[in-house]
Amino acid sequence: MIRLAWPDLGEEELAAVAAVFESGQLTMGPKVAEFEAGLAEACEVEHAIAVSSGTAALHLAVLAVGIGPGDEVLVPAYTFPATANVVAMAGATPVLVDVDPETMNVRPEAVADAVTERTRAVLVVHLFGRPARWAELEAAVPEGVLLLEDAAGALGARRGDRACGSLGRLGCLSFHPRKIVTTGEGGAVTTNDGELAERIRSLRHHGWRGTDMPAPGLNYRLPDILCAVGSSQLRRLDALLAERERLAASYTERLAGVVETPSSDPGDRHGLQAYVVLLERRDEALDALHEAGIQAQIGTYALHRLTAYEDQGPFPGADAAFERGLALPFHNRLTEEDIERVCSVLTDL
Numbered sequence: 001m002i003r004l005a006w007p008d009l010g011e012e013e014l015a016a017v018a019a020v021f022e023s024g025q026l027t028m029g030p031k032v033a034e035f036e037a038g039l040a041e042a043c044e045v046e047h048a049i050a051v052s053s054g055t056a057a058l059h060l061a062v063l064a065v066g067i068g069p070g071d072e073v074l075v076p077a078y079t080f081p082a083t084a085n086v087v088a089m090a091g092a093t094p095v096l097v098d099v100d101p102e103t104m105n106v107r108p109e110a111v112a113d114a115v116t117e118r119t120r121a122v123l124v125v126h127l128f129g130r131p132a133r134w135a136e137l138e139a140a141v142p143e144g145v146l147l148l149e150d151a152a153g154a155l156g157a158r159r160g161d162r163a164c165g166s167l168g169r170l171g172c173l174s175f176h177p178r179k180i181v182t183t184g185e186g187g188a189v190t191t192n193d194g195e196l197a198e199r200i201r202s203l204r205h206h207g208w209r210g211t212d213m214p215a216p217g218l219n220y221r222l223p224d225i226l227c228a229v230g231s232s233q234l235r236r237l238d239a240l241l242a243e244r245e246r247l248a249a250s251y252t253e254r255l256a257g258v259v260e261t262p263s264s265d266p267g268d269r270h271g272l273q274a275y276v277v278l279l280e281r282r283d284e285a286l287d288a289l290h291e292a293g294i295q296a297q298i299g300t301y302a303l304h305r306l307t308a309y310e311d312q313g314p315f316p317g318a319d320a321a322f323e324r325g326l327a328l329p330f331h332n333r334l335t336e337e338d339i340e341r342v343c344s345v346l347t348d349l
């Protein structure tokens, strides 16, 4: 069986966890600050706040900027559903915007068309790690409409000379096992805005500000055990990304002309959270891969095809990406032979 994903965890992470056990401090200890400092450096921002998941990061980002009932937030029609769910859970309205099936990211023109007087923010996703066209998105919205980043799959990615996670007012990362840096479950919010960072720290920790609680909050903390794992992973970010680039090149070389392979704009660095190709007869390809003992999956979801978001549309770009997207096995235990096996199934289709 060739697996879809396999987190790269080893002795270093195990030793880091053992050290936390030894310290006796499992939460709110020094490993949180250490991980946060590493994340801030990696994303080239002043502040990073570690939280319990990427979804928690997105939820706090939306809450911290005061989004609530009556507000609209633009979200891609093709994304992991958490991007839209957090907007709805904050009492606001997620407004779906179509994507370009080639980049799988929101189309700036579609964003411009979807803006109303109620629009407070755009939750921009760098899908599968492909950096979104930031300047075009900034130009697409009036002043006062915030750009927030769902950079869940984009740690290490760069838009030109800027790190993903530093582009928006707030950036949101995930450390789910299918992301490049994993803590099992985990996430973080990144920002250069000190006041928002303090608000997010408070919201993460029940709403406490010192001994007072000016407003209610949640418990979205990430324990020291997981932060220690994250720090070990983060120290290897460059190597992990280089390894993914090597695997992606190996796939792309074999699959050029067979399927549409992932790409990014010139000058960008793709985060390669996943290796998602586009092809006709996607479901047949899925069946053939499974039959050959190879795990594979759809890319991600077209939200307007889920009951929770079914009233919006049409979104031909999201439909095309949803119907044609296929995530291939992508982790550094894959051998050249494995890649050859996967590619031959697709070539023989």
Ligand SMILES: *Cc1c(COP(=O)(O)O)cnc(C)c1O
Residues within 6 Å of the ligand: 053, 054, 055, 056, 079, 080, 082, 083, 125, 127, 128, 150, 152, 153, 174, 175, 176, 185, 186, 187
């Ligand atoms: C993984 C992911 C999320 C959710 O992150 P969790 O840590 O699983 O909560 C949200 N958005 C995108 C684009 C993702 O890839």
